[in-house]
Amino acid sequence: MADPTTNRPLHPARPTLSRFRRMRPTTGKSGQFGIAFWLPLAWLFLISFTAIFAPWIGIQDPDSLDFVNLQTPPNDAHLLGTDHLGRDVLARVVYGARVSLVVGFCAPVVGMLLGLPIGMIAGYFGGRIDGFIVGSIDTFLAVPGLVLLLLFSLIFGGSLLVVTVSLGLLFIPIFSRISRAATLSFKSSEFILAARTIGANDFNILVRELLPNVVLPVLAFGLVAVASAIVVEGALSFLGLSVPAPHPSWGGMIAGGREHLEESPHISVFPAIVMFLTVLSFNLVGDTLRSRFADVREAAI
Amino acid sequence: MRYLLKRVRRLVVVIFAVTLFTFLLVNVLPGDVAYDIAGQDASEEEVQAIRADLGLDRPVMVRYAEWLGDFVQGDWGRSFRTDEPVVDAILSRFPVSLELMLVAQVFALILAVPFGILAAYRAGRTVDRTIATAGFMSLSVPSFMAAILLILVVSLNLGWLPTSEYEPLSAGLWANLRAFILPALAIAMAEWVVLMRVLRADMIGVLQQDYISLARAKGLPVCHVILRHALKPASFSMITVLGLQIGNLVGGSIIIESIFALPGVGRLLINAIYARDFIVVQGVVVFIAFAYVLVNFIVDLLYAVLDPRIRTERADG
Numbered sequence: 001m002a003d004p005t006t007n008r009p010l011h012p013a014r015p016t017l018s019r020f021r022r023m024r025p026t027t028g029k030s031g032q033f034g035i036a037f038w039l040p041l042a043w044l045f046l047i048s049f050t051a052i053f054a055p056w057i058g059i060q061d062p063d064s065l066d067f068v069n070l071q072t073p074p075n076d077a078h079l080l081g082t083d084h085l086g087r088d089v090l091a092r093v094v095y096g097a098r099v100s101l102v103v104g105f106c107a108p109v110v111g112m113l114l115g116l117p118i119g120m121i122a123g124y125f126g127g128r129i130d131g132f133i134v135g136s137i138d139t140f141l142a143v144p145g146l147v148l149l150l151l152f153s154l155i156f157g158g159s160l161l162v163v164t165v166s167l168g169l170l171f172i173p174i175f176s177r178i179s180r181a182a183t184l185s186f187k188s189s190e191f192i193l194a195a196r197t198i199g200a201n202d203f204n205i206l207v208r209e210l211l212p213n214v215v216l217p218v219l220a221f222g223l224v225a226v227a228s229a230i231v232v233e234g235a236l237s238f239l240g241l242s243v244p245a246p247h248p249s250w251g252g253m254i255a256g257g258r259e260h261l262e263e264s265p266h267i268s269v270f271p272a273i274v275m276f277l278t279v280l281s282f283n284l285v286g287d288t289l290r291s292r293f294a295d296v297r298e299a300a301i
Numbered sequence: 302m303r304y305l306l307k308r309v310r311r312l313v314v315v316i317f318a319v320t321l322f323t324f325l326l327v328n329v330l331p332g333d334v335a336y337d338i339a340g341q342d343a344s345e346e347e348v349q350a351i352r353a354d355l356g357l358d359r360p361v362m363v364r365y366a367e368w369l370g371d372f373v374q375g376d377w378g379r380s381f382r383t384d385e386p387v388v389d390a391i392l393s394r395f396p397v398s399l400e401l402m403l404v405a406q407v408f409a410l411i412l413a414v415p416f417g418i419l420a421a422y423r424a425g426r427t428v429d430r431t432i433a434t435a436g437f438m439s440l441s442v443p444s445f446m447a448a449i450l451l452i453l454v455v456s457l458n459l460g461w462l463p464t465s466e467y468e469p470l471s472a473g474l475w476a477n478l479r480a481f482i483l484p485a486l487a488i489a490m491a492e493w494v495v496l497m498r499v500l501r502a503d504m505i506g507v508l509q510q511d512y513i514s515l516a517r518a519k520g521l522p523v524c525h526v527i528l529r530h531a532l533k534p535a536s537f538s539m540i541t542v543l544g545l546q547i548g549n550l551v552g553g554s555i556i557i558e559s560i561f562a563l564p565g566v567g568r569l570l571i572n573a574i575y576a577r578d579f580i581v582v583q584g585v586v587v588f589i590a591f592a593y594v595l596v597n598f599i600v601d602l603l604y605a606v607l608d609p610r611i612r613t614e615r616a617d618g
Contacts, residue, residue, distance in 0.1 A: 139318040142590045231443045280441040
């Protein structure tokens with residue numbers, strides 16, 4: 001692997017994906033957002049709305065057990081059926097969305113808050129500081145993310161806070177790389193030189209001149225980060241290492257339906273479909289926005 | 302040569318840092334092993350005795366130095382639960398993980414190469430867009446979800462591949478391989494997209510070269526030109542990515558191994574975590590990190606061997 005943290009092109013023979021991205025149908029030719037942008041966005045609003053307002057819009061209690069209706073397929077009383085304990089699958093999907101969305105949004109924010117300054121400092125000061133930061137990040141990356149998460153959950157136990165923070169830590173490398181690259185590309189611009197000649201110190205230059213330019217590409221990556229945070233949280237809760245057991249989560253529901261896959265597949269399949277659509281939507285919306293901003297940035301340079 | 306030395310130095314530093322980090326994490330932070338072993342109703346004296354027995358009452362850095370010394374000599378400690386030496390536990394399970402990884406990459410290649418070529422050949426057309434969309438959707442399916450859906454559709458509904466127990470290679474090639482088909486497919490679902498995109502992007506570049514036009518002008522059939530003239534130069538980056546993915550997969554197949562009950566390194570780690578078997582967790586994490594860094598190192602070197610520009614460029618950087 002060519003060192004991806006330096007600003008040099010990865011490798012002369014390595015392809016850039018930008019050509020590919022521009023041809024993708026979701027991007028739209030003249031920058032107009034198509035149905036591949038609005039439809040996923042609508043889905044995300046629907047999911048967020050029901051998750052936030054679940055108790056007030058007639059969603060059942062996700063923990064109430066209906067012993068008469070165990071593992072019933074979808075019907076009028078239970079739109080998506082019930083699981084092996086007679087709990088309403090729809091209610092659990094909606095309440096599970098709360099976990100996924102909280103972790104999905106908060107973890108990238110944690111990663112951004114820590115990774116952005118680290119990357120900017122590395123890019124701005126260069127030299128030994130840069131070398132140290134890049135080296136540390138490389139070391140951090142030597143342990144695969146999921147392994148690190150499992151390690152954290154072993155030591156600190158599984159809870160919403162632990163999962164969010166440790167997942168957030170995993171986002172530090174990617175965010176600091178993006179902000180470092182952006183900082184490097186703006187560092188030698190005229191407006192930085194201008195700020196310095198009128199006597200701005202390093203801190204002022206970093207916060208007032210560079211930050212507004214760096215924040216855009218970082219935010220553009222944000223939604224894609226949300227999608228991957230949801231996937232990883234799903235993996236953790238699938239393994240039973242995220243939020244504790246009776247609490248509904250998508251990964252946990254998919255895992256819970258495993259033993260009943262043959263006679264009542266709906267227990268696993270519905271949360272899987274909802275999770276797939278949500279991840280796909282974040283990817284589609286995020287990718288559209290990212291290619292938009294990335295193009296703007298390329299044009300600006 | 303200078304390049305090689307620089308890379309080796311970096312490799313050693315990273316490995317050292319990973320061992321230190323893992324050791325500190327497992328040993329300093331809450332959740333003392335001694336309490337775990339002693340059980341819930343153990344008295345404080347019993348816990349202290351176990352602690353002294355394991356040497357946990359000494360300073361952390363002393364223990365780290367000692368552990369590192371043993372570690373270098375191949376003594377990674379013994380499991381608290383099963384008393385099995387950690388090195389043996391890992392090495393006996395590693396072939397399973399390796400086989401899963403290889404089968405998965407073969408599946409990924411089987412999907413990536415034809416679709417990548419097709420997408421590049423018809424770049425921007427409907428076929429290309431369809432493949433891109435399919436890839437995008439495929440990437441949005443988490444591997445554990447793919448695994449569950451594959452079990453549901455292939456094993457239960459179609460009844461093609463009943464979820465089978467893992468059989469060692471000595472039980473016959475097919476008996477051994479069939480247990481890997483579904484887990485490998487679940488992993489390949491995401492991997493193939495990355496490979497396909499890289500191949501497509503390179504292939505588009507290669508197809509614009511003059512010698513391809515010449516070959517076509519000579520009247521050679523499209524198939525022949527693509528497979529014999531274009532595929533090789535276009536697959537260089539893809540092979541690199543393939544190598545990097547192998548590094549990722551060493552740790553990435555944890556969930557798949559545990560879903561399909563494959564006795565690999567990932568399942569060893571998960572079970573050790575459920576059992577709070579710290580010594581095994583520590584060993585596996587270091588092993589996975591080591592494998593990952595080593596694969597990256599080898600890919601890096603291959604890069605330098607294949608492209609002399611890198612050797613000079615990076616030596617000073």
